Amino acid sequence: MAIYILRRIVSTVAVMAMVGIFVFLLLRLAPGDPAAIIAGNKGTPAMIAGIREQLGLNDPLPVQFVHWAFNILRGDFGTSIFTGQPVLQLISQRLEPTISLSTLTMILSVTVGVSFGVLAAWRTGGLVDRILTAFATLGFSVPVFVVGFFLIYLFATTTHWLPVQGYQPIDHGFGPWLVHVILPTVTLSLGYIAFIARITRASMLEILSEDYMRTAAAKGASSYAMLFHHALKNAGIPILTVIGLSFAGLIGGVVITETVFNIPGAGRLVVDAIHNRDYPVIQGVLILVSGLYVLINLAVDLSYTLVDPRIRY
Template identity: 80%
Template sequence: MGTYILRRMVSTIAVMAVVGVFVFLLLRLAPGDPAAIIAGKSATAEMIAGIRNKFGLNDPMPVQFVRWVWDLLGGDLGTSIFAGRPVLELISQRLEPTLSLSILTMIFAVTVGVSFGIVAAWRTGAFADRLLSVFAALGYSVPVFVIGYFLIYVFAIRTHWLPVQGYAPINNGIGLWFVHLIMPTLALGLGYIAFIARIARASMLEVLSEDYMRTAAAKGVSSYAMLFHHALKNAGVPILTVIGLSFAGLISGVVITETVFNIPGVGRLVVDAINNRDYPIIQGVLILVSGLYVLINLAVDLSYTLVDPRIRY
């Protein structure tokens, strides 16, 4: 077990090192002078020279990389070009809406998706199974922004049940906070529900067809015990894997969803930074998101040992 955890930790550090090199080279390998890219088309030679001095672009590449890594280890993600404030400060101000939307979406998608998959596998060929197939096809094919605008039209414009856009901080009241996140969570979560449900159904069907499951049914084991104490645990590894993979898609989905619903989160911060060519913000967000993604995948890998003890050895 200790060896397995150590291997996963080493691979995680290696992945983050590769990500760090890529993020560092993102600006340096762009066509043209990085300082000119940052300054914009209307910049003068003096402005470009000032930017090169400010960001140390006149130094050799290895020196720049070591300095950048050293700043990262000290918690310094750089300073925004346009806001003139630390990138970490700007991200922390936008973190609550993004975390709220991401956590609610994952809870919603995992709970509903796994439940749908279990029911469809247990009643394979029945109405619930066919309904899941239709829902999964729609979830895969319809983009997030289409679902978002449809929900806005139905629940905000036509019925006035929910607010059109915006975000209410949680300290303004959990009720108001939750109401503003209902439509974004639905829009972002439907595709992941379909994805998770399909994998859960396939994994459960494979386990339910095993001889030991038929033996348990012949011995009179209850349906609840068969599904949740035996089948679900043995089908857990593929389900946990798809939950980890869903997080990768959630990153891009949050950017689109926050734009559609005008949520002032990290996704909107990235969109604004791209429009303004604010590379320090883009680099800072990439590093943090990549680190979070790697840590979640590490947690998923370690959770395999809970559902499949053979991995420990």
């Protein structure tokens, strides 16, 4: 068990090192002069020279990487070219909306998706199974921005039940916060609900067809015990894997959803940084998001040992 955990941690560190090298080279090896790209069409030679000096682009490449990596390790992600603020400060100001949206999305997606998958497997071939399978196919096929615009039209523009756009911090009141995150959360959740439900259904059907499940039914085990105590537990690894993949998919989904609903989160920060050619911000967000993605994968790998004891040995 200890060797398994140590091996996973070492591989995680190696992956983060490779991500760091890629993010560093993303700016340095891009076509053209990065300083000229940042300065834009109105950049003067003096302005371009100042940007090169600010970014340390005049130093040899290995020296630049060591200096950049050392700053990252001590929490210095650089300064925004566009606003002049520290990158870490800019990101921290945008974290609450993104964390709120991501957390609610995963809670809703896992709860509803697993429940739908179990129910569809239990009633396989019946009306409930066909309805849930059709919903899963539709939810997995329709793009996030299409769902977002449809929900805005239905619940905001037509009925005026919910606000069209914007975000209210939770310290302004739970009610206003919840009202502003309902539509984005549902928009972002539908695809993940469908994804998790399809994998859960397939995994449950495979387990329910095993001999030991028929033996449990012959011994008089209740439907609840068969579904949740035996089947769902043994189908846990594929479900955990797809939940981890869903967390990773949130990275792209949050960017689109925050743009559609005009939410000032980390996704919008990336979009604005790309428009402004603010490379230090882009690099900072990429490093943090990549680190979060790697840590989620590590947590999913370690959770396998809780579901399948054989992995511990």
